[in-house]
Amino acid sequence: MSNLFDSHGAPGSGWSQPAPIMDATQVSLPAELVRKKPARWPRLSESEVVRHYTWLSTRNFGIDTGFYPLGSCTMKHNPRVNETIADLPGIADLHPLQPERHQQGLMAIFHEMQNMLAICSGMDEVTLQPVAGAQGEFTAIRCIQEYHRSLGQDGRDKVIVPDSAHGTNPASAALAGLAVIEIPSTTDGRLDLDALRSVVGEDTAAMMITNPNTLGIFEAEISQAAEIVHSAGGQMYYDGANFNAILGKTTPGLMGFDAVHYNLHKTFSQPHGGGGPGSGPIGVKSHLAEFLPSPLVKRRPILSTDTGAIDEQWWYTWYEPSKSIGKVQQWHGNAGAVVRSWAFFRRYGHTLEQMTEHAVLNANYLRHRIHQCAEEQGVEGEFKDGSPTGIVKHEFTLSMLPLKESKGASAMDVAKGLLDHGFMAPTVYFPLIVPECMMVEPTETETKETLDDFAEAFVKVLQVDAETLHAAPTSTPVGRVDEVYAARNLCLRHPIDD
Amino acid sequence: MVDQLPNYGRESEMLSALGMNSIDELFTDIPAAVRYDGRLPLPEPQSEEEVLRDARRLLGANVALSQRVSFLGAGLYRNHVPALVLQLIRRGEFLTAYTPYQPEVSQGMLQAMWEFQTLICELTGLSVANVSVYDGSTAAAEAINAAHRIHNRKAEQKDIIYVSELTPPSRMSVIRNYSQGGGIEIRTLPHNSDGTLDLAAAEQAAGACGVYVEQPNPLGLLDGGLVQLKEIIGENTALIVGVQPTSLGIVECPGEYGADIVVGEGQPFGSPITCGGPIYGIFACRDAYLRQMPGRIVGRSIDVHGEVAYCLTLSTREQHIRRHRATSNICTNETLIALMGAMHMSLLGPEGLHTLAMRNMAACQLAKAKLGTIETLALPHLSGHHYNEFVIELPGPAAECLDYLDSQGIIGGFDLSSWYPQRKNWLLVSVTDQNSKAEINLLAAHLAAWSSAIIKGAGV
Incomplete structure (x- = not known):
C-alpha cells in the first residue's frame, strides 16, 4: 500500500530547480497577498514518485492489460505511433495564439480532419472546437438554438430524445436551456414513430438520437423520423457515439440529419486516459454552418507574400463564421487529440470501412458465441437479448433479468465475476430500458480467440452460485468496493493533521 | 489498415459461424435508400512509418x-514538465483505461485522482475539488452556473453574475455560451486605471448570485484589493476566483480570503501547452457548493474486507444518473492531464512549489524592471505587482512590433488589441521560469531598437 501523503522528506529536500533569475529578496509582493500557510504537499524524492505511480498503474486495468468490452465507450487499441506524433514539438510546444505562419502544419492537419469528417458523415462543414462528446452535443444544440432564433422561432425550446438515449443528450439540451421530452421506445427497443409524431410541433427545436441506437440496433425507420421532425420545423441531431458502426456504410447526411458530433476518442482512437481527454468535433449541413464556433480552418491558393507555408499550393487561415455562437473552449479545442486521430485515420485512408466491418463482425460473432456457449452448458435461459434482433451493429445488450429471478444474481454480480476472469466488465445498467442490462462492445481490435475466451468466461460466471457471485471479485487488488459507504461517509481528500 | 485488424483474413471463418457468406450480410439492416455505396474519397492507407x-x-x-x-503567455505558460511525467503517463494501464466504473480494477487511477483532489484543495485553500473539467474557461463557466443554482433563490439580484471587464473575450464567450441557458445575465465590473478592480464599483455586486475575478488578473497584476472582495459582496454572493495555479506557491490562496470557488487553467502544472488542448481545468469549492459541483469526484471508501478502497461518488449529480437535471453535461473530462499535474505537484513538494512560484515572479519582475528603463516604452x-506577465505600451501598433520581433526570432508577446480593440499599442509580455536573463536582455534591446525607429519614423 503506497500513500502519496505518507512521506518523510525533511524540510528543504525535494525537487531541484535553477535559482530564480533575480535575487528572491528583491521580489516584492504586498503583505496582504503573501501566502501564510504553505500547501501541505508531500516531500518525495524522484524515486519515490516513480515507484508510487508505477505501483498505482499496476492497480489499474486498461486496454493494454486486457479485453475491455465497455459498451458505448469503444475501447479499441490505441496505436502507439500516435503518442510519438503528439510528443513532437510542433504540437506539444505550440501556442494557439501564435501567428498563422507558425501553425501552418497543424492547420493543414485540421483542414484534412474537417474534410475527412465531413465526407464520412455527409455533412457540409466541421469544427474541431468541442473537446468531448457531451460538449459536441451542447455545441450543436447551441447552433440549432441560434438557427431557430435567427428565423424568429424563439419558441422552439423542446428537444426530443428516446428513452434509450445517452444521459449526456438530455443534459446537454438542458445546459442550453431547452426542455427535454423523452419518448418511450417500442417494446423491442426501437424508435416509436407514433410516439414521435405525438410530441413534435411548433415548439420542437430538435431531436437527438444515435443510430445504431444504444441497444446496437440500426433504426431502419430513421428517414421517416427525420421527415416527421423536419416537417414540424425541427432539426435532426446525430449522436456520433456509435459512428464506428456505420462509417463507410451510410452517413448521418443520408439518413436526414442536420448536425452530428464525432467522438475522436471512440471511433478515431484517441486514448481514453482513465476518463479523458476526448475530443468531440461537430459537423453540420450548410444552413447551420454560419453558427459554428471557431476555429475553422479555410485554405486559399498561396500568394508570393506568404512565408511559412508547408507547400507551394495552399495557405491556411483561421476563420470564424459571421453568426458564430462563439467559443465553448477557450483555445483551438483538443488539438493534441485531433492530431492523434488524424494519424489513426491516415492508417486506414479510404479503407476506414474495414474498421466498421470488423467492429460489427466482432460484435455479432461474440454475441453468437455467448449464446452458443450458453446452450452447450444449458444456461441459455439465464439471460436474454436486450432486444430480439437478427443482427446487431458494433455492440449488443443482454438482459440478466432471468438470472436475477432464478437465483438472485444481478447484472452487477456478473460484471464483478467477469473481473475475476481477467476481463473488464461490460457497461451495466445502461440503456435504462433494458432490465439488468449488460452492454457489450468488443471493437475491431480483438482477436477471435479473445472473443471465444470471453464468451466461455461469461457462461462460466452464469454457472456460479449466487453467494459466490455476490462475493466477487476475489482476485482483484481490492474486494468489492462499498459505494454506499463512500457516499454516506464522504472522504474526498486525504485528512492532513492541522 | 491490416495491422490494426487482428481478424483480417479470417472473416469467412467467423462469418460461417454466423451462417453468413459475406460481410455485406451484416449490414442488410441498413435500408438501401440510405446506403453509402461508393468508395470514400480519402487517401491511400499508410503504414506507421509513412504516417510518422x-x-x-x-x-x-x-x-x-x-x-x-518566447514571451507569449496570455493564459497558457511555458514550463518544464519533468521527464518522469512524460514517461509514466504513457503507462498503458493509465493511458488506455476509461472512467473507473469498476472500482475493483481501477484503484490506481481512483487513488491518483483522490490524491489530486487533495493536492488541489491544499493549493487553493478549499475543502473539495473534482478530477478536472476541460480547461480554465469551462471551469469558470461551470462555476458561474453552480453559483447561480446555489444563490439564485435568495439573491436580491436574481439571475445576475458580475464578471471582471478584463476577462479575455474568448473566455467570456465560453461563459456566455454556458450561462445563457440558465437565463443568467452577465454584468461587468470595472477596473481602475492602475489595473486593479474598482472596489467601490464592486459594491453593486452585493446581492447578486456571484462574482468572477482573476488573481493574477488577465494583465498579470496581483490585486491586493481582492482580499476585501468577499466582505464587500457578502455571504450570499459567491466569490469565484480564477488563478494561475503555480502562483499559489507564494501568493495567498483564495480560500484564505473568502473565495467560495477557485478555478483555473491547470496546464502550468505538468502539461505542455499543446496548442491549448488537451489541458485541464481546476475546480475547487467550499463544502456548501459540493452538491452543485460538475464532474467526477472520487471518495475514499472500504471494500468488503474493510480495507481502504476508492470509488467515484456523489454520482447522482451527474448526467448518466440525473440526465436533464444533472449539474453539468460533462462526462469525458481531462483525467490523464490532471494525472500529469498530480505527478508534477508530487515531485515539487511545498518547497519546490515555492521555488517555482518565486522563479516565475522573479523572472517577470526582472523583465518589468528591465523594460521599464527603456524611455520609448511606457x-x-x-x-x-505582477506574476508571469505585464503590459507595455509601445509607440506604435503591437501587431507591427510583433512582426518585427518575429523576424528577429523572438515571439514577443500578445497583441492586446485582440482582447481590447482600443488598446492598439498594448503588448502583453509573458515571462516564466523558462526565460533567462539573456533572453530578457535580447527582448529589451529589440524593443528599444524598434521603438526608437518608430518614433524617428513618425517624426517625434
Missing part, C-alpha cells in the same frame, strides 16, 4: 515555442 514521416513534415513546419525566444501598471 508525414506528421514530422507537417508538424515540423510549425514554429514551436522552444525553437524561439508601463501602464508600473506601480503594481
